Amino acid sequence: MLSSLLSSIAAPPAGLAAEAQRHLDGLTKPPGSLGRLEEIALRLAVLRGGAPGVRRPVIFTFAADHGVVAEGVSAYPQIVTAQMVENFLGGGAAVNVLARQAGARVVVADFGVANPTPTAPGLVSCPIAPGTANLARGPAMTRGQAVSAIETGARLALDALETGADLLGTGEMGIGNTTAASAITAAITGAPPERVTGRGTGVDDAGLARKVEVVARALSVNAPDPRDGLDVLAKVGGFEIAGLVGVILAGASRRVPVVLDGFIAGAAALVAVTLAPAARAALFASHRSAEPGHAAVLTHLGLTPYLDLELRLGEGTGAALFIHLARAAALLYREMATFKSAGVSQR
Numbered sequence: 466m467l468s469s470l471l472s473s474i475a476a477p478p479a480g481l482a483a484e485a486q487r488h489l490d491g492l493t494k495p496p497g498s499l500g501r502l503e504e505i506a507l508r509l510a511v512l513r514g515g516a517p518g519v520r521r522p523v524i525f526t527f528a529a530d531h532g533v534v535a536e537g538v539s540a541y542p543q544i545v546t547a548q549m550v551e552n553f554l555g556g557g558a559a560v561n562v563l564a565r566q567a568g569a570r571v572v573v574a575d576f577g578v579a580n581p582t583p584t585a586p587g588l589v590s591c592p593i594a595p596g597t598a599n600l601a602r603g604p605a606m607t608r609g610q611a612v613s614a615i616e617t618g619a620r621l622a623l624d625a626l627e628t629g630a631d632l633l634g635t636g637e638m639g640i641g642n643t644t645a646a647s648a649i650t651a652a653i654t655g656a657p658p659e660r661v662t663g664r665g666t667g668v669d670d671a672g673l674a675r676k677v678e679v680v681a682r683a684l685s686v687n688a689p690d691p692r693d694g695l696d697v698l699a700k701v702g703g704f705e706i707a708g709l710v711g712v713i714l715a716g717a718s719r720r721v722p723v724v725l726d727g728f729i730a731g732a733a734a735l736v737a738v739t740l741a742p743a744a745r746a747a748l749f750a751s752h753r754s755a756e757p758g759h760a761a762v763l764t765h766l767g768l769t770p771y772l773d774l775e776l777r778l779g780e781g782t783g784a785a786l787f788i789h790l791a792r793a794a795a796l797l798y799r800e801m802a803t804f805k806s807a808g809v810s811q812r
Contacts (some may be wrong), residue, residue, distance in 0.1 A: 466616045474741040477511050485510035485798075492801040493809050501771060504795035505749070512720045512747060516533060516799045519792040521720075522569040523625045523635035524781040525712050526553055526560055527632045528617065529577035529704035530596030532605070535685070539678045540666045543596075546581040549638045554587050559778055560636055563785035567612030567792075569634065571781070572621060573723040577704035591617045593704045600648060600683045604700045611699040611707050618711025626719050633716040633723045634729040634751075636781020637705045640666070643756060646732035647680045648701035650758045652689040653735045654765045661758030663695035663728075663777075687796060696738030702736070709733035710740070716792065717744035724784040726774060727754035738766060751787035752776055 485507045488494045497503060509517035510723060534543050552558045555574045556565075564571045572727055574589035581597040581679055593614050597605040606614075607678070622633055636733050640768055643665035650661045664673055676723040687700035698707055710733045716723035725734055737744050737796075750763055752772035763770060776783050804811045 466611055466619065470619055470714050470718055471741050474500035474714065476743045476746055477514070477720065480510045481514060482507065489798065491803045491805070493804055493807050499797065500709045501550060502790065502794045502797060505791060505797040506770070509722060509791065509795055510751070512722055514720070517795040518799065519788065519795050521629045522567065522632040522634060522788050523568050523572060523630040523637050524564050524707065525572045525574070525618070525786055526636035526781050527576050527705035527708040529639040530579035531639055531645055532704055533601055533644050533679065534641040535599050535673070536601050538665070538668070538679055539640050540668050542670065543640050546640050547578050547582055550575060550578060550582045551590070551798040553638070554582070556584050557782055558784060559782050560780035563782055566614060567624045567785045569785060569788055572625065574621060574633040576617070576708045576748040578686050581589055589621065592799070597703055598700045600687065601679045602644065602686065604687055605645065605722065606699050606704065608695055608699045610704070610715065611695055613703065613764060614704045615711040615714070616786050619707030619715040622712040622715035626721060631721060631762065632788065633712055633787065634708045634726070634781050634784030635712055635724065635733065636728045636772060636784060637709060637724050637779055639703055640731050641706050642703050642705065644676060644679060645701060645706060646757050648683045648731045649697055649706070649732040649735060650761055651680060651684060652697045652700065652701060653691050653739060654761045655691065656761040658684065661761050663756040663758060665756070676692050677734050692739070694736040697739070698736050706733045713744060713748070714741060717741065717747040718778045720747065722749055723747045724749045724751050724791070726751060726781050726783045727779055728756040728759040728762065729779055731739055731766070732757055734766055735762060749787065751783035753761065753793050800811030
């Protein structure tokens, strides 16, 4: 499945951007006066090949555990991953609140929680394994597991698209996953571990120093190939991150906007774009994370975030907030009068 998915991803047809820009410039406003809302509207129109709409957004919140927690890289115990899955299912997490406000459905999936939640209504159970191996001592997963997780995430996204989803948001939960994201970011961008490793859930100074050392050791032990996204993902990634790679690739293959949350989702995007460079056209960076590694992610992807609220939670919270901007931009494109239709003089 993965090879066919990758081969189906292509850049939008030439000429769509110029056509969308002409439409925007013909609306009753000075050109560019709606700022980055116009940028969002143009990009949505190019992706969709015409007047865009954001009516059925879906946020994917994937959960999995990480063997690297054995190195003391998190302020929270591993059991919190499973507990937060229960919170998502109960509708009490931040992403649930923001998604409800945005009119988005949240898909919660277990990609490899070490202490799995009993089957519950609303949970998609698709574990690859009960958590990854310790990436500081060897590969986090096999290449086959990485492919399986990507394909599982892609299937979930494609299923949502088949039932009318028109925007895909990315979110995650996994104690230890900022360590994996830092390792992915350092491997693909070439940035040093100390520049892309942050406090995550709130480790102290000693914890941060230990985390930087763990990321550096993971890169030394595994020697991931930055030209091979699957190699990087398998050696220093996470199952939920791999699932998000699948969501990104699926959205790009159908030319549907994919909204990145923060640092973890950004790391997934690095892998996705390494596998399929044309997937970048579908990506929208919802916000700038307070995690230091996110800056390197955004620079490498060539994306400028739309919000800067010092968020560092994950879950899909930034993606949920961006839905309001995307919907507003799409409505402006579709519903504003043109100078001609309104009888307004142009300069």
